Amino acid sequence: PESSKREPMVRPAMHEYIRYLIFEELCKQNVDRCIKMLRRIDWQDPETNCYAIKCLSKAYLLRFQLIRCLADLVSGLSSYQPRAVTIVIDNVFEDIRAGLEIHSPRMAQRRIAMAKYLGEMYNYKLVESTNILNTLYSIISLGVSNDQNVVSPLDPPDSLFRLKLACMLLDTCAPYFTSQATRKKLDYFLVFFQHYYWFKKSHPVFSKTENTSDLFPILMDHTYRDCLLNVRPKLKIYKSLEQAKAAIDHLQEKLYPQLKTTNNAQDPSLGTI
Amino acid sequence: RKDKKDKTNQIVKIVMRHLPPTMTEAQFLDQVGPLPENDSYYYCKADWSLGQEATCRAYIDMSSKDIGEVVQFRDRFDGYVFVDHKGVEYMAIVEYAPFQCFLKNKARNDDSK
Structure with a gap:
């Protein structure tokens, strides 16, 4: 031809x-x-x-x-x-x-x-910081499945792209979230972000023991940890999905006690984007 | 989903997304119009670098005093199906725009050209 x-x-x-x-x-x-x-x-x-x-x-x-x-x-x-x-x-x-x-x-x-x-x-x-936070929340929630048995086409279990995307945005501007109020809001986000990370990492796709190439990529781990350290050097980093879940429950109880019954690991303030 | 942020006598900017990529502004006004009372509006042509996923958008600034109208518009067009000339269907989304307005930059404010 x-x-x-x-x-x-x-x-x-x-x-x-x-x-x-x-x-x-x-x-x-x-x-x-x-x-x-x-x-x-x-x-x-x-x-x-x-x-x-x-x-x-x-x-x-x-x-x-x-x-x-x-x-x-x-x-x-x-x-x-x-x-x-x-x-x-x-x-x-x-x-x-x-x-x-x-x-x-x-x-x-x-x-x-x-x-x-x-x-x-x-x-x-x-x-404004609100714009950034809304974008961050949408990165870890839009079309995301919170159930390991439901595969989302927009965020497949083996795709870590959203993590990279969130890390990129956090690395770029989160260190400049300086006012008291924005720092606080960012801290809340980091709880959800860590949960998202652990949810990804705990997915069965990454736990095949026979083939090590299917394990959770260490590079992603580094990017994630560097990002958190960069944003909050003293942050308490959760070590398991359970810990992250407990933190969200704790946060919900503190901020939205009336929502205690609806237990869906989602920030109700997600609506804007 | 659209969120109704109530701030009295401010502008609410809403965005209409996922319009057919080939739709022109005139066609848009023809099919949607008359637009609700607005302070300003603009129409965005499709970004063809997205290939098949390209769609058009429209942004409308409305006064939050008549929030009722905003809601009415949302109810009418959120989920409204537009059909392009080839018969492909596009379901429009009406939302509170992610970006409302920026604060005036004080640093470089000298506008003498």
Whole structure:
């Protein structure tokens, strides 16, 4: 069969320029310059506006280290182009949500990059801690099965991707959860997060003794532990699923005594996302 | 699921997701309209890099004073099935938008170009 040669995509000069600024020019040293240049494009023109928003939303097209610069750039633009920046942020939330709903290995790189991007957006004060916490809760709960006999297609038992995703988001911004109230909320999340980890780890998929390659990957263990240490150096790390379960029960009793009867290891405040 | 956060006289931003990817803004307004009273709204075209899973979205800012209307809109369109021109069905989701608005950045506030 003849190899199908793809025509190189021809983009309008303006689009090429926007791409150049965001995907090639941008680096740690020249964020301010890029902001300046981007402010000069014609934001009134619907097509340019739309294209710039599109490029600013796609953090996964950048090198990983530069995602932070992109968040800085967007934050710098926010006082001049609040509408565009709002749409960019909406797009980021949508992308993360779509990733949770689709669950395809092809999306993995993209999802990690977008989690990083959202985390950096918190660090640059574009989004609030509530947004981050809601996202974290949805990562460990959306489409997740709490029953070992029920296999969720969105979060299969042998997939540890959501753990990685949550670790990425926590590593990126959780150390900056500094106020008393947000620290507290994060502590609550960490209880649920540890339960999720133990639930994954205790699943029968990872307990086949005859084949060691099926054991829970040690790398994941390290990522998880490093993440918790990074976020809360003095945190009490649960050593078993039972401990994590007991902690959730304890928390529920403390926060929602009236819910004692409904015992479904879910935070009732999950609703927002 | 949508959560009704009651904060008096504030804007509630709701999002309509999973609209058919080929739906244009005009078609959207035609099928959903008239939109409930709103402060602003915008329509997002599908992101084709998601391939088959691409869908359109619409964001609507409504005043929380008439929360009744918000709820009414949700009741009407959450789970509403849209059909594209090929006959594929898309079940729309109406939710409280994850991101409501950002605080104004005070650091760079000089808007003289």
